[in-house]
Amino acid sequence: MPTSFSSLPQLVTAVKAATNGTLTTEPKEIKRIRTGGLPVGTNNQYFTTWDFVNGMIRDHSTCTWYSLLITFEDHRFSLDQCCALVHRFDYTYTNFLRYSGFEEMAALAAAMSKHLPTATTREEAVKAVRAFLAYLNRLAAWSFHYFPWDIGKHLTYYTTASVAASPDLSRRVHVTNGRKVRMTWQPLGISVVATLATKENPELCNDVLRELPFTIIQDHAVVSGESMYAWAPVISTAPVHVKERQCDAPVGRIRYSQATGNKIIVQYGEVTEDIETPVLGEIMPEYEDKLREVGRAVWKSTFQTKEIILLTMETMD
Structure with a gap:
């Protein structure tokens, strides 16, 4: 994948291609970090980095770029105001994730920050943000799947009683x-x-x-x-x-x-x-x-x- 793009449409095409390649195939960045292929982690271990990455990828998509999408679709904010928020909200996530092996994602995010202000219409910008969010969601899906959730068997409740919330069947939707x-x-x-x-x-x-x-x-x-x-x-x-x-x-x-x-x-x-x-x-x-x-x-x-x-x-x- 190229590291630079001449226009926002060219960038969106590249993002969509990267997304389509991970619908049923694990991204190489996820495999690399979960198998210890990236020497990042204190004390010669990488679980803590993997833990951070899993949480940050999820938050990056759900809390950052989904919120950005809603803002780009909200006409109370000008397109210039929306674009100004991208680098401010995105950079902390992408900088750490880049360090943790997600160079492609970080490069695409940087390109988004650069090219979104060149959008000729709000619709063009919204389409670009949607495309990048779809790409992040695929990374989050694969990160979630391979995370070692079975470690939770060592952190179980002392009680065997149900912890389910009490249902109110009168509120059930038909x-x-x-x-x-x-x-x-x-x-x-x-x-x-x-x-x-x-x-x-x-x-x-x-x-x-x-x-x-x-x-x-x-x-x-x-x-x-x-x-x-x-x-x-x-x-x-x-x-x-x-x-x-x-x-x-x-x-x-x-x-x-x-x-x-x-x-x-x-x-x-x-x-x-x-x-x-x-x-x-x-x-x-x-x-x-x-x-x-x-x-x-x-x-x-x-x-x-x-x-x-x-x-x-x-x-x-």
Whole structure:
């Protein structure tokens, strides 16, 4: 990949090419740091660097560039004001990540800071920011998958009692008959049918539908309980009309988190969080047993084996 670009469109083309190359293939930077290929870390160990990198990549996408995207789309701010924020908010992250082996990402970020002020329209700038955010989300997805979450078995609660939030079923959202999609997990060979909340959250669902079909890496939640998520190749800032507390949701609920990486989230059992999340749809009840089988396999993949499980999502009409 070139280290310099003559224009913002040329830069966006390069960013999209880098993103497409990591949908189902691990980025070389992630592999290098997780296998100890980068001699960075105090006392001849690299776990601490890996830990820092994993958190910073996630924050870089969810807290920095997603916030920048919302700002670029907000016409209360001039394009010049938006561009002035990029280097200020980005540099601390990219400078450390560059030092930690992410030279390509840092070069692309620096080029974004340089070329965004040359955008001829706000739309051109927004497209560029969206492209770079999609690239960062892919790095975050792969970093999350390979992080050694099984270290948590040494830091468990003394009690065996459930830590789940108390559900209030009166607050459960009812999804009306919307567009049907198929979700398939390989190599498990398990498919389910889901109904999207196209009447409850039409703009959000349309953002997802426009990108179907896609295949992405599936991972398991590490905080909220029996839930799975996958970073979608979608960048949505759509208005959300209907949210639901996770603890109130039924098995099979599909959520969508714009602010934490544009993740598709599937609940297959008990969760611990009472946080409200946008409703994307629900998997039909007759697939509950299959869904639990997928959940157990994905839990094992994320926490133990690191086997790649891929989710394909496609329309049925």
